[in-house]
Amino acid sequence: MKYNVVSYLIGEGIRNVFKNKKSAISALTIMCLCMLVFGIFFIIGENISNIMNTVEEAQGLQVYFKVGTEDSVMKSIGEEIKNLDGVNKVEFISKEDGLEQMKETYGENAKTIEGMESDFMPDSYRVTLSDLSLNEQIQEQIKEIVGKDNLDEITSSNEIISTIMGIGKAIRIFTLGLLIILVLVSIVIISNTIKLTVHARRKEISIMKYVGATNSFIRSPFIVEGIIIGIVAALIAVVILGIIYSALIPKMLESDIVKTLEMSFVTFADMFNILIIVYLILGIGIGSIGSSISMRKYLEV
Numbered sequence: 001m002k003y004n005v006v007s008y009l010i011g012e013g014i015r016n017v018f019k020n021k022k023s024a025i026s027a028l029t030i031m032c033l034c035m036l037v038f039g040i041f042f043i044i045g046e047n048i049s050n051i052m053n054t055v056e057e058a059q060g061l062q063v064y065f066k067v068g069t070e071d072s073v074m075k076s077i078g079e080e081i082k083n084l085d086g087v088n089k090v091e092f093i094s095k096e097d098g099l100e101q102m103k104e105t106y107g108e109n110a111k112t113i114e115g116m117e118s119d120f121m122p123d124s125y126r127v128t129l130s131d132l133s134l135n136e137q138i139q140e141q142i143k144e145i146v147g148k149d150n151l152d153e154i155t156s157s158n159e160i161i162s163t164i165m166g167i168g169k170a171i172r173i174f175t176l177g178l179l180i181i182l183v184l185v186s187i188v189i190i191s192n193t194i195k196l197t198v199h200a201r202r203k204e205i206s207i208m209k210y211v212g213a214t215n216s217f218i219r220s221p222f223i224v225e226g227i228i229i230g231i232v233a234a235l236i237a238v239v240i241l242g243i244i245y246s247a248l249i250p251k252m253l254e255s256d257i258v259k260t261l262e263m264s265f266v267t268f269a270d271m272f273n274i275l276i277i278v279y280l281i282l283g284i285g286i287g288s289i290g291s292s293i294s295m296r297k298y299l300e301v
Contacts, residue, residue: 010224024229030189031233031286032240034182035279039241041175042278043271048168050266060128061135062093063142064152067122073150078125080145086134087127095121122152183286186230191290219292226291230283238276242268 018024063081065074074092082090127142129135139154208218245268252265 014224014228024225027189027192027229028233028236031186031230031283032237034186035233035237035282036240038175038179038182038282039237039275039279041171041178042275043241043245043266045168045171045175046266046271048171050264054264060089060126060156061139061142062155063125063127063146064122064154065124065146065150066152069123069150074123074125077146077150081125081127081142084138084141086129086131086138088130089128091126091128093124093126095123183282186282186286187290187293189290191293223288223291226287227284228287230285230287231280232283234276234279234283238272238279241275242272 078090078092081087127138129138135156139156142154143151205218209215249265249267
């Protein structure tokens, strides 16, 4: 019996969609557009986060020791730096390695430092961080650990780090605000779509109430209708996003800027699971809420 009731309510919901094709298609189209806009900024946010993680792995602090600092002292300092919260990796760069890196940096102009001896180069530690926001805090802690007698200087790309963090934070806030706006717009659209269906079936609803049908029984097919529109919109949006993203990324990877900065992008497959879950939650949630609102106004519940 319960199965028959459930199948009836689902069947009615599906029939409602096909009975009101024009309004359903309009709601579906607008919801798809809303989800696509959200999806675009969601993908941008995911890629910004990925770039920031890459920067966290590449960017770091270079801690230079004064020439003549004893090896045992540097080793002890290295162990203390490793134990700091927010430090991901500590790599020792000997004076010989430092000279080789300098030659690589100079490239074709390396001849200008040809003959330079490594004895004049300082030993150093390259410190990568697990959290870029702790950059300045960790610099201060390292200064205290190394001490003025041993520390030559600490170099860091503070401006680059601050810029990337600012962009990432702004995009996350914007995406959240955009999501809230799009959800509200979609709820209004679904609500108005269901209102048309309710209005067209107002006599049938009155008869059902007259013979004793409960409000939840009457409301359920319309909620199913809203959920169906939401789910279909979500699936269409995911497919369109996947096609566009998969077509654009290979071209972006070929650009000179991306190659120069050695940027990497998140694959659509990596984002698919979370994107489909978010979209389905949005679709089902928006459909349910929009339908409930419209029914509340037309049924005295």
